Amino acid sequence: MTVTWTSGNTLELLENGEDFFPAVFDAIRQARHSVIIETFIIFEDKVGNELQQVLIEAATRGVHIEVTVDGYGSADLTPGYIQAMTSVGIGFHLFDPRPRRMGMRTNLFRRLHRKIVVVDGTLAFVGGINFAADHLADFGPTAKQDYAISIRGPLVDDVARLALEALTPVQPRISWWRLGKRGTAQSKNREGDDTQAALVLRDNDSHQNxxxxxxxxxxxxxxxxxxxxxxxxxxxxxxxxxxxxxxxxxxxxxxxxxxxxxxxxxxxxxxxxxxxxxxxxxxxxxxxxxxxxxxxxxxxxxxxxxxxxxxxxxxxxxxxxxxxxxxxxxxxxxxxxxxxxxxxxxxxxxxxxxxxxxxxxxxxxxxxxxxxxxxxxxxxGWLPARKPLLKTMLPDVEQASEGKP
CATH class of the missing domain: 3.30.870.10 (Endonuclease Chain A)
Structure with missing residues (x-):
């Protein structure tokens, strides 16, 4: 259960999509170096479409972007939605995609359920909110009540490190420099709220409980x-x-x-x-x-x-x-x-x-x-525990060069 507690953090509570989405989208619009996103769900609705647009705009001005979604939670994303991002250089990855059987999703267990955003190595978001319109009140009676936080300070290093480690199988040469590590080091010297905080994980290796x-x-x-x-x-x-x-x-x-x-x-x-x-x-x-x-x-x-x-x-x-x-x-x-x-x-x-x-x-x-x-x-522990696949979606031109459909 050993974790690293850090001091000097500034945290802000974000309640529901009304707080969370504007904060994340504004951060992406201001990004200079990098954006890393891990999420369970992206839906092709007004939220997912705005996320796609701000990511494409950031990528076209030279920001390095990596997006990882769960193969079960985001199984309904269309090829066109993904292609619009990969065609401008965005790294887009599916965590453990599996084929459907009789129209049913089969990859039920050991899902990537984290919701993480890291921008320029200086600002992070962690919580329970997916990129979907059902986290907004105007969705109607089935809109969800949920929470997330924004983080500035040393804890951002731990969040960024987790996101980078998850990308190692497909992007082993991503460096801290490219992702704005310089900005993270500087953030430690700024005065924060001195909040003590720790990132705690659950995985199927060394952090099982x-x-x-x-x-x-x-x-x-x-x-x-x-x-x-x-x-x-x-x-x-x-x-x-x-x-x-x-x-x-x-x-x-x-x-x-x-x-x-x-x-x-x-x-x-x-x-x-x-x-x-x-x-x-x-x-x-x-x-x-x-x-x-x-x-x-x-x-x-x-x-x-x-x-x-x-x-x-x-x-x-x-x-x-x-x-x-x-x-x-x-x-x-x-x-x-x-x-x-x-x-x-x-x-x-x-x-x-x-x-x-x-x-x-x-x-x-x-x-x-x-x-x-x-x-x-x-x-x-008896359930299948094979090593999950992280599949990178390639632009059409690369797929064609490799003989892929």
């Missing part, structure tokens, strides 16, 4: 309050036990979960945990305004996290994820205020089920659920 362990350390250290807002909540037994113990020792523990889920089966599974948590004094609130997509938490108004990791088996045991852990009273208190507002204005407090219903759940469902929660990390 780092994010979960950092959550659990924060929960066990809590003295006053814990607030977790997470879209897909189905963590392991030890995580649930830590939440119960925190509530039983007098910590106010609040969970903000989906009340209007984008996938109804997710809420069905999560509600199986309600009685176990509510019986220990954990408060559960369902966010009912629109689908919750956030992956954030605060502890005692001092510690907080923002990132891409859900608290479910896919994120905690299979996917590639990135969260920023933050130790800063001003930032954590601000995030806490935003979550308090969510609870007050848009959430419904859950109550314990009637005794008769609880007995039925314990007899017919409880044993299976908790045995699953105890064992899913080990089971996840």
């Amino acid at each position: 780092d994010i979960e362990l950092h959550y659990r350390v924060g929960i066990r250290a809590a003295q006053r309050d814990i607030t977790i807002a997470n879209a897909y909540f189905f963590p392991g037994y030890r995580f649930l036990r830590d939440l119960r113990k925190a509530a039983q020792r007098g910590v106010r523990v609040r969970l903000i979960l989906q009340g209007e889920p984008d996938m109804p089966i997710v809420r069905t599974a999560t509600t199986m945990l309600y009685d176990y948590l509510l019986s220990a004094g954990v408060e559960i609130y369902e966010y009912c305004e629109r689908p919750l997509h956030g992956k954030v938490a605060t502890v005692d108004g001092i510690w907080s996290t923002v990132g891409s990791s859900n608290l479910d088996p896919l994120s905690l045991a299979l996917n590639l994820e990135a969260n920023v852990m933050i130790h800063d009273r001003a930032f954590s208190s601000h995030l806490q205020e935003r979550l308090d507002s969510l609870i007050t204005d848009y959430c419904q407090l859950m109550q314990r089920a009637p005794v008769s219903r609880r007995k039925i759940q314990r007899v017919f469902i409880g044993v299976f659920i908790f045995h699953f929660l105890r064992r899913y990390p080990a089971w996840a």
Whole structure:
């Protein structure tokens, strides 16, 4: 679980696409050296099209650009969308693309679920927001509620290093100089907010449970309050036990979960945990305004996290994820205020089920659920773990020269 904590960072909370997209697009428009993007989803909608346009404009003025999308999450991108970028020199990569079977996507597990942007080695963005219009309120009732952060300071080095390492199989000779490393070194000398922060990963090599362990350390250290807002909540037994113990020792523990889920089966599974948590004094609130997509938490108004990791088996045991852990009273208190507002204005407090219903759940469902929660990390390790392919999409002229369609 060893990570590098850095001081002298300046972080800004970005809530939903209304904050996130303008900040990212403006940064790309001002880029001088490089832009690196890793994301689970790009859709060809008004957001994806604007992203494409600002990247093309940056590439035509000489900015080095690398974009990596997940082969499952972005499987519907058309060749024309990608070709428009590769034709101007943008590196465009698919993480583990797999053929469809009977029209179905087959690459379900071990996805690239991180959402990272690095501009000129001096500014980074990390969070849970994809490049899709459903992160904007004007999308309608199914628009997602989500969070990200912008980062300036030494932590940007760690984010950039992660992005570069991911590109090594296809771009082994990208240098820090080309990506604006000089700018990063200078950023360390500027005065920031002195926020302490660390980039924490989950991968299938040496960081298999780092994010979960950092959550659990924060929960066990809590003295006053814990607030977790997470879209897909189905963590392991030890995580649930830590939440119960925190509530039983007098910590106010609040969970903000989906009340209007984008996938109804997710809420069905999560509600199986309600009685176990509510019986220990954990408060559960369902966010009912629109689908919750956030992956954030605060502890005692001092510690907080923002990132891409859900608290479910896919994120905690299979996917590639990135969260920023933050130790800063001003930032954590601000995030806490935003979550308090969510609870007050848009959430419904859950109550314990009637005794008769609880007995039925314990007899017919409880044993299976908790045995699953105890064992899913080990089971996840049995799933196919072949080395994922990073496929670079070539401009048409290069594909033709190699005899590709």
